[in-house]
Amino acid sequence: MAAKPLKPMPLKPTKAGAATTAAIKVGVRGAETSADKPAVGAPSPGRGLVPAEMIARRIEEDIVLGRRHPRERLIEQDLCDLFQTHRGDVRLALFELVRKGLIERIPNRGAMVRGLAPQEVREIYAVREELEVMAVSVIPFPVAATDISRLEELHREHSAAVAAGDLLTVFYSNLRFHEALFGLCGNACLIETIDLLAHKVYGIRFYANASPQSLDRARRDHLEMIRALRAGRRDELIKLTRRHLKPSPEAYIKAYEQRFGKASSADG
Amino acid sequence: MAAKPLKPMPLKPTKAGAATTAAIKVGVRGAETSADKPAVGAPSPGRGLVPAEMIARRIEEDIVLGRRHPRERLIEQDLCDLFQTHRGDVRLALFELVRKGLIERIPNRGAMVRGLAPQEVREIYAVREELEVMAVSVIPFPVAATDISRLEELHREHSAAVAAGDLLTVFYSNLRFHEALFGLCGNACLIETIDLLAHKVYGIRFYANASPQSLDRARRDHLEMIRALRAGRRDELIKLTRRHLKPSPEAYIKAYEQRFGKASSADG
DNA sequence: GCAAACTATATTGTAAACAATCCTGGGAGG
DNA sequence: CCTCCCAGGATTGTTTACAATATAGTTTGC
Numbered sequence: 001m002a003a004k005p006l007k008p009m010p011l012k013p014t015k016a017g018a019a020t021t022a023a024i025k026v027g028v029r030g031a032e033t034s035a036d037k038p039a040v041g042a043p044s045p046g047r048g049l050v051p052a053e054m055i056a057r058r059i060e061e062d063i064v065l066g067r068r069h070p071r072e073r074l075i076e077q078d079l080c081d082l083f084q085t086h087r088g089d090v091r092l093a094l095f096e097l098v099r100k101g102l103i104e105r106i107p108n109r110g111a112m113v114r115g116l117a118p119q120e121v122r123e124i125y126a127v128r129e130e131l132e133v134m135a136v137s138v139i140p141f142p143v144a145a146t147d148i149s150r151l152e153e154l155h156r157e158h159s160a161a162v163a164a165g166d167l168l169t170v171f172y173s174n175l176r177f178h179e180a181l182f183g184l185c186g187n188a189c190l191i192e193t194i195d196l197l198a199h200k201v202y203g204i205r206f207y208a209n210a211s212p213q214s215l216d217r218a219r220r221d222h223l224e225m226i227r228a229l230r231a232g233r234r235d236e237l238i239k240l241t242r243r244h245l246k247p248s249p250e251a252y253i254k255a256y257e258q259r260f261g262k263a264s265s266a267d268g
Numbered sequence: 269m270a271a272k273p274l275k276p277m278p279l280k281p282t283k284a285g286a287a288t289t290a291a292i293k294v295g296v297r298g299a300e301t302s303a304d305k306p307a308v309g310a311p312s313p314g315r316g317l318v319p320a321e322m323i324a325r326r327i328e329e330d331i332v333l334g335r336r337h338p339r340e341r342l343i344e345q346d347l348c349d350l351f352q353t354h355r356g357d358v359r360l361a362l363f364e365l366v367r368k369g370l371i372e373r374i375p376n377r378g379a380m381v382r383g384l385a386p387q388e389v390r391e392i393y394a395v396r397e398e399l400e401v402m403a404v405s406v407i408p409f410p411v412a413a414t415d416i417s418r419l420e421e422l423h424r425e426h427s428a429a430v431a432a433g434d435l436l437t438v439f440y441s442n443l444r445f446h447e448a449l450f451g452l453c454g455n456a457c458l459i460e461t462i463d464l465l466a467h468k469v470y471g472i473r474f475y476a477n478a479s480p481q482s483l484d485r486a487r488r489d490h491l492e493m494i495r496a497l498r499a500g501r502r503d504e505l506i507k508l509t510r511r512h513l514k515p516s517p518e519a520y521i522k523a524y525e526q527r528f529g530k531a532s533s534a535d536g
Numbered sequence: 537g538c539a540a541a542c543t544a545t546a547t548t549g550t551a552a553a554c555a556a557t558c559c560t561g562g563g564a565g566g
Numbered sequence: 567c568c569t570c571c572c573a574g575g576a577t578t579g580t581t582t583a584c585a586a587t588a589t590a591g592t593t594t595g596c
């Protein structure tokens with residue numbers, strides 16, 4: 001323990017929760033800084049994120065959009081040059097991506113984009129289904145009109161992107177739609193966990209997004225979800241939630257088996 | 269983009285899952301390399317961990333056992349001296365703990381042990397219950413005798429620690445028991461997510477572990493769980509799983525309200 | 537006497553250099 | 567011809583120093 005001749009900390013026994021953010025003697029900036037971290041807002045934003053988080057997001061985006069394929073390796077120095085930063089932050093970003101399950105890292109060797117085995121994908125989607133169904137099961141009904149409006153707005157965004165074939169915008173508007181939907185449940189931990197698992201399978205969306213049919217089906221699902229929400233039909237909403245999660249893993253696994261043979265999907 | 273004149277990577281299209289670890293051309297030594305880094309002797313888990321993970325673990329343990337209280341701040345240099353390492357690893361460990369929800373970090377200010385508001389605790393436990401019930405719901409029955417034996421062994425360990433009043437061992441053996449139990453479900457993602465959420469509330473176990481009655485109740489719960497497992501009574505097991513999760517948050521919230529007043533628990 | 541600004545210090549963030557480790561490829565020995 | 571060993575080069579891991587930023591205490595102006 002080094003010197004600590006000054007005060008140990010403000011020590012205000014406020015409610016320790018979200019507001020605790022302000023504890024360190026929050027200036028005007030404190031709140032903002034840690035506040036706007038939940039979203040995956042825009043393609044390449046620099047807004048109030050820690051540099052490492054921004055780098056992680058950019059790499060994530062590359063993986064999602066297929067610009068970096070599985071087994072491709074990520075060199076720290078390359079990333080430093082690319083993002084104009086130092087290795088400390090790049091390193092942090094890489095560990096962050098390991099945590100999210102998007103890349104793999106072996107000490108003293110390096111990091112590489114991670115491919116998901118069918119079995120893993122199935123398992124992740126099983127948990128996602130459980131949690132997303134839980135989320136829509138606890139949404140307080142009736143849902144406020146403003147919330148419905150917001151979902152409709154996001155749905156319009158998504159539809160437009162689908163129509164335009166703009167995959168990047170499709171991806172992010174779809175993300176925002178689901179964030180808004182599950183956000184209605186009010187359980188921050190649940191929302192965060194759903195988000196975490198969604199990140200793990202970002203990479204395979206590429207397969208699901210491949211066909212226009214899939215995109216359109218997703219669009220229609222969203223529309224039905226909004227209807228069910230407005231009508232207060234919870235059972236319907238749950239059914240839709242389950243159905244909406246089916247196509248992505250199926251498309252991925254099918255593509256995987258066609259490419260590498262069926263054997264791999266059965267092991268493990 | 270620096271030079272990359274050599275091979276881009278082995279590129280073996282094996283099953284991309286867990287075995288992928290070997291992809292970078294893992295030699296025989298690969299595993300050892302990360303293993304033989306004792307760094308700082310940890311009480312319980314000295315296993316092959318990256319230094320940063322070990323540091324995170326130690327700090328986590330301190331928090332769990334109340335050796336570091338909420339709002340206490342963590343200075344990078346102090347931790348370097350304590351763990352005999354450099355700031356890079358300490359920094360990594362701190363970010364890791366932020367992710368686990370045990371500490372809070374504000375850029376340019378520092379990190380501090382995080383206190384959980386009652387509302388957060390409730391939310392986390394709600395998700396934990398959902399996932400743990402899911403886990404025991406998908407355990408393939410009947411359970412192998414060796415698995416039952418292992419659980420009994422861990423239960424004995426736990427019981428002994430409870431009897432001896434050795435809180436540290438109680439904590440870790442309890443952890444191992446639940447890892448083994450939920451491990452039976454076979455869904456790696458589910459196991460990992462359950463573990464993640466358990467970490468988030470490590471800190472509040474201190475309250476639950478305070479009374480010998482609580483410890484003994486947990487012990488008896490474990491015993492009943494093993495019985496239900498052996499008898500193949502899934503409904504019973506689910507009921508026990510739910511019941512087992514109740515006391516901890518209740519004890520914490522009660523203690524919290526007694527200390528800071530009831531107002532805080534209702535907001536948010 | 538109070539408030540605003542200033543300085544001093546503690547702490548975090550960034551950068552660069554150095555050391556350790558691992559893959560690649562060629563050559564010696566069998 | 568094959569195997570083993572050894573240098574060469576690339577990449578990660580570690581160390582150190584320095585810069586930026588925030589907090590605390592003090593001073594100055596009113």
